[in-house]
Amino acid sequence: MWLRRLLGRSERAEGWTPQPAEGEGKARPAAAPPAPGFAEGPAAPPWPPRARERLATEAAEHDPGYVHRAPVPPRDAREAPFPSIGPHGHRGRMRERLLERGPDSLADYEMLEMLLFFAFKTGDTKPLAKSLINRYGSFAAVLSAPVQQLMQTRGLGPHSVAAIKLVQGAALRLARAEAAEKPVLNNWERLMDYLHAAMARERVEQFRILFLDPKNRLLADEAQARGTVNHTPVYPREVVRRALELHATALILVHNHPSGDPTPSREDVLMTAEVKKAAAALAIVVHDHVIVGNGRTFSFRREGLL
Numbered sequence: 001m002w003l004r005r006l007l008g009r010s011e012r013a014e015g016w017t018p019q020p021a022e023g024e025g026k027a028r029p030a031a032a033p034p035a036p037g038f039a040e041g042p043a044a045p046p047w048p049p050r051a052r053e054r055l056a057t058e059a060a061e062h063d064p065g066y067v068h069r070a071p072v073p074p075r076d077a078r079e080a081p082f083p084s085i086g087p088h089g090h091r092g093r094m095r096e097r098l099l100e101r102g103p104d105s106l107a108d109y110e111m112l113e114m115l116l117f118f119a120f121k122t123g124d125t126k127p128l129a130k131s132l133i134n135r136y137g138s139f140a141a142v143l144s145a146p147v148q149q150l151m152q153t154r155g156l157g158p159h160s161v162a163a164i165k166l167v168q169g170a171a172l173r174l175a176r177a178e179a180a181e182k183p184v185l186n187n188w189e190r191l192m193d194y195l196h197a198a199m200a201r202e203r204v205e206q207f208r209i210l211f212l213d214p215k216n217r218l219l220a221d222e223a224q225a226r227g228t229v230n231h232t233p234v235y236p237r238e239v240v241r242r243a244l245e246l247h248a249t250a251l252i253l254v255h256n257h258p259s260g261d262p263t264p265s266r267e268d269v270l271m272t273a274e275v276k277k278a279a280a281a282l283a284i285v286v287h288d289h290v291i292v293g294n295g296r297t298f299s300f301r302r303e304g305l306l
Contacts, residue, residue, distance in 0.1 A: 090124075091117060108139035115167055119160035128155045143168040144201040172198055180218040184210065184252065185287065192290075192297055199256040199292045207234050207255040211248035212287070219246050234271050236278035243284050251279060253289040260294030264305070272300060 094114055097105055106114070109129045116125035132153070136142045142150075143164055150161045175194040184191055191210075199206055206226050211219040222242070225233055243251060253275060255268075264272075268291065276286045289300040300306035 109133050112139055112142060115163055116160055118163045119157070131155070140197075141201060143171070146203065176221060183216040184212060184218055185216050195254055195290060195292050196295075196297065199254070200294055202256050203258055205255060205258060207253075209239060209242070210252040210254065211243055211246045212250040212252070213247075214249045216250060216287075219248050234275070236271075236275045239275050240278045240282060240284065243279065244282065248284065250285040250287050251275075252287050254292065255289075256292040260296075262291040262293030262296050262298035264291055264298060264300070269305060272306065276306070 091114075094106075094110065098114065103111065109126070112132060113126045113129035116129060132142050132155075133139060135153070136145055145164075147161060147165060150156055150164060151158075156164075172194070175190070175197050179187055179191045179194040181187065181190075195208075199208070204226055207224050208221065209224055210221050213219050224239065224242070239251070239253075253272065257263075268289075272286075272289045279286050286306065287301065289306060291298040
């Protein structure tokens with residue numbers, strides 16, 4: 001009751017009109033519901049300075065141990081101690097390092113750690129990043145791991161796996177765009193970089209075809225078939241039919257060896273000869289057949305097999 005009387009006197013001193021308490025006259029209207037998206041509703045108006053001073057005096061009289069402290073103004077952001085997260089925490093410092101010194105200043109596990117920031121809004125993602133690289137062998141191997149395998153990995157879920165695959169897809173699109181900037185045969189090194197990024201870590205054989213226009217510019221890059229760990233069925237008639245649909249005048253055949261060894265098998269040599277023969281009948285040139293291994297490639301044209 002002493003607090004209610006005090007507030008009543010303070011309100012009258014400041015020109016406020018006190019509202020009758022519950023049960024004392026007309027009942028108060030119900031409080032407005034909280035605004036959508038917020039845990040609390042609109043903030044109440046602050047107490048006048050005199051009311052706060054009188055409340056502190058009254059509290060001190062009833063509680064000898066009460067110590068009134070004046071409000072402390074907020075510290076400058078530059079003087080604030082580093083929290084664990086936030087704009088001035090560990091995550092903020094890593095972002096600053098990335099922006100100021102570039103991605104080469106980050107280790108592989110730090111790149112993955114920052115990538116996981118997008119899936120985990122709080123918490124330390126460094127242990128998870130290190131465990132993923134230890135399990136899969138490298139940062140690149142984490143990015144190229146199959147979705148189902150990533151989903152079964154402890155610590156990962158739909159948000160984190162989606163972030164990982166999004167970065168992989170962005171990297172492949174960038175590499176493909178750089179390879180397609182110039183005629184493919186004049187930009188061979190970038191083409192090999194793209195093919196290695198796209199296929200070297202595939203767990204099963206994949207057969208791709210690069211369709212080229214009369215100026216050897218890339219018209220399309222399409223995966224035609226996926227097979228087993230050591231075999232992919234290829235049908236020359238389907239290859240030629242697709243080339244005609246795209247009005248392509250030249251082809252580059254590409255497939256990978258999941259074993260990591262790009263040495264062609266006897267079946268690879270025979271299949272290449274069949275596709276070349278079927279394409280030549282319609283004036284379509286097969287420029288090369290490239291086999292992608294782990295860090296190595298094999299070119300039929302370079303080795304004199306085409």
